[in-house]
Amino acid sequence: MKTKKVSANVVALVVALFFAFPTYWMVATALKPRKDLLSSGYDLVPFSVTGSNFATAWAKPGFLTALGNSLLVSLGAVLAAIVVGLLAALALSRMRFKGRKGFVMMMLVAQMAPFEALLIPMFLMMRDLDLLDRLPALALIYFAVTLPFCAWTLRGFVNGIPLELEEAAMVDGCGRWGAFRRVTLPLLGPGLVATSVFAFVTAWNEFLFALSLINDQAKQTLPVWLSGFQSAFGTDWGGAMAASALFTLPVLVFFLIVQRKMVTGVTAGAVKG
Template identity: 85%
Template sequence: MIAKKVTANVVAVVIAIFFAFPTYWMLTSALKPRSGLISTDYDLIPLSITGTNFSTAWTKPGFLTALGNSLLVSLTAVLAAIVVGLLAALALSRLRFRGRKGFVLMMLIAQMAPFEALLIPVFLMMRDLDLLDRLPSLSLIYFAVTLPFCAWTLRGFVNGIPMELEEAAMVDGCSRWQAFRRVTLPLLGPGLVATSVFAFVTAWNEFLFALSLMKDQTKETLPVWLSGFQTNFGTDWGGAMAASALFTLPVLVFFLIVQRKMVSGVTAGAVKG
């Protein structure tokens, strides 16, 4: 047993290092001076550090505008997707109607569709509707992209909550809506948090639609703004790494705020028998 536990811990540490190393390399590269970035030596621990790259990224024109655009578009899309996805998940989990399984299958197929295959039809549709260079149209696209994932994931969380809890509340005099609001919704907290985190990351990192639909520089999002460090004269790797570190901060802060809610087993023992 001890050997198995040690082996499992070693494997977990190796996997953690494997996935954490790109982030570590990004941070160390952001702190290196330009001479250290163009060096052929692979120094894992930088011998000299500087904050010039972060200053360059922070003062690069359009940063605050792109940050505000990304926050507005991503939060709006995720909030709408969570609300609509939760209602769809409740209907698919609690109600029995004709075509329910087919609808679930179509929802899964929509989630599997690659973004690149949808780019041209979406662009033509947005052009014909005169919705190019408009942030609400980008929010609408992100909403459509994240909605199948939200509905599919929340359906699994709703299925994990015993129906007997709602039935007991309705026996005590609650309506179906009151039973959902007072019993089911609080128990869905971890599921809502986990789903919103993954949906937010998807919308926050999206690049292709933002690049194709937003030609106005005042409407560009952070991923598009980040590509501005690559020019015809070369790539400012120090500034790009520092900007990438700043780009990950909102997601990290959002995750740290809600990570306490990301627990499982909240309904364990809720029903006796």
């Protein structure tokens, strides 16, 4: 039994190191001086450290503007997807209507559709509606992309809350909305946090739609802004890695803040689907 536990811990450690190594390499490259970036060896630990790459990334034109655009689009899309997804999850979990199973299957199919397959139809639709180069249009697309995931995931959390709790609250004098607000909604807190984190990461990292639908540099998001470190004269790898580290910082800070509730929500959502 002890040998199995040690083996499982070793495997888990190897997997964790495998997935953590790209992040470590990104930060280590961002801290290297320019003369050490294109060396032929693999320096896992930089012997000389500099902050000039981060200064270059911070001073690059458009960083704060792209940061604000990404926050505006991602937060707006995720907030709308969480609200609509929660209402859809309540209807799918608590109500019995004709076509409910088919609708749930359609949500699952929508989650499986790759972004690349939706690019051309979305572009043509936005062009016909004269919504190109508009941040609300990009937020609308992110909302449509993250909504099936939010509704599907929150449905699992709602299924995990016994209906008898709401019925007991209604017996005590609460209406249906009052029972949801006083009983169900507080219990859904961890699930809402976990779902919003995954949806936010999806919208925050999206590159293809932002590149295709937004041509105005003043409306670029951070993933598109990051591609500016590549030019006809080469790639500024130090600046690109430093900018990538800054790009991941908001998500990392948000994740650390809600980590405890997120873990609780993920494990709770796995009980019933």
